[in-house]
Amino acid sequence: MSAPPLDDPDLPLAEMMTHWPQTVPVFLSHRMLCVGCLINPFHTIVDACREYDLDEIAFVEELKAAVSGGR
Template identity: 85%
Template sequence: MSLPRIDDPDLPLDELMTAWPQTVPVFLSHRMLCVGCMINPFHTIVDACAEYGLDEAAFLEELRAAVSGSP
């Protein structure tokens, strides 16, 4: 089974964090309550960024950096 695309706008957060657990600290660094939230199977990066007032493109870059191991 192949990994989903991290930039898929329909990718639920629970699937994102399962596929790439190294993204969890990114959420926590922004004080986002998405980790372990009962809504994360239904929310996407788009939803979370809207909820927390974050720039979606910048947040996605942070997630990509976490996945690639770049600082």
């Protein structure tokens, strides 16, 4: 099964972290509790950024850098 697009607004965090485990340190660096949270199968990047008052575009760029090995 191919991975969905990382910036898919409907992609649940749990699925994203399963496909790209290298994104986990990005969440941890922002002190986000999304890793291991029982809600992460239902929350998206949009939800998490709203919850933690983060700039969504900048956060997605950090995630993309982590996936590409640039973090």
